[in-house]
Amino acid sequence: MENRFGVKIKTLREQQHLYLRQVAAHLEIDTALISKIEKGVRNLKKEHIPKLAEVLNADQEELLTLYLADQLDEIIKDEPLGKKAMNIIIKNSI
Amino acid sequence: MENRFGVKIKTLREQQHLYLRQVAAHLEIDTALISKIEKGVRNLKKEHIPKLAEVLNADQEELLTLYLADQLDEIIKDEPLGKKAMNIIIKNSI
DNA sequence: GCTATATTTGACATAATTTGACAAGTCAAA
DNA sequence: TTTGACTTGTCAAATTATGTCAAATATAGC
Numbered sequence A, B: 001m002e003n004r005f006g007v008k009i010k011t012l013r014e015q016q017h018l019y020l021r022q023v024a025a026h027l028e029i030d031t032a033l034i035s036k037i038e039k040g041v042r043n044l045k046k047e048h049i050p051k052l053a054e055v056l057n058a059d060q061e062e063l064l065t066l067y068l069a070d071q072l073d074e075i076i077k078d079e080p081l082g083k084k085a086m087n088i089i090i091k092n093s094i
Numbered sequence C: 001g002c003t004a005t006a007t008t009t010g011a012c013a014t015a016a017t018t019t020g021a022c023a024a025g026t027c028a029a030a
Numbered sequence D: 001t002t003t004g005a006c007t008t009g010t011c012a013a014a015t016t017a018t019g020t021c022a023a024a025t026a027t028a029g030c
Helices: A004-015 A020-027 A031-039 A046-056 A060-076 A082-090 B004-015 B020-027 B031-039 B046-056 B060-076 B082-090
Strands: none
Touching: A004 A031, A004 A046, A004 A060, A020 A031, A020 A046, A046 A060, A060 A082, A060 B060, A060 B082, A082 B060, A082 B082, B004 B031, B004 B046, B004 B060, B020 B031, B020 B046, B046 B060, B060 B082
């Protein structure tokens, strides 16, 4: 899977009846940028997550978790050995 | 943990009785760079792994796996939610 | 000690990528 | 057809990655 983060913040934004423009203003970035972030063609800077959680009235930890998951995916996508690499970290090698 | 990759290739290099200079020459990069890579202060470009496995007479997949593990660690180090993020990928959400 | 060779370190230059802004575009509803 | 929301492409600036060089520091043999 991919772009968990973008899908999530789009859903949250719609639930809150907010426009991209409003979210953008809160983060002080361009509307076009969050549009791309929702679509997964760009990454949000990690530092923006607190403000984002704020305006979306969301749990900051949940957003960060999804954000990290996407980052991890970015590394192991197209890598057949990705799962094995994760297992090494989890310590259940093999 | 960290720098699994660097530790591994240093061990392999010593087992093969090779100098950094020799490994560097094979990869066509500066000796100083592999020194740093072994110590984990720099990353190797992924494209160099095949040549590296060659000169170290090592299994390319093993090196790549450790390489990926270090990359993943880089993202989740200092992140209490890192494991949770990995679980999302593995699909054992929670 | 001295010498030679291997490794490490820090500063630097350059290349590549990321980040964000802007402008022009699409689309849907009024 | 006008308006507002969103999307897309392109550009410049900022940041990060990659590699080199020279100097510093080991390390081993005499």
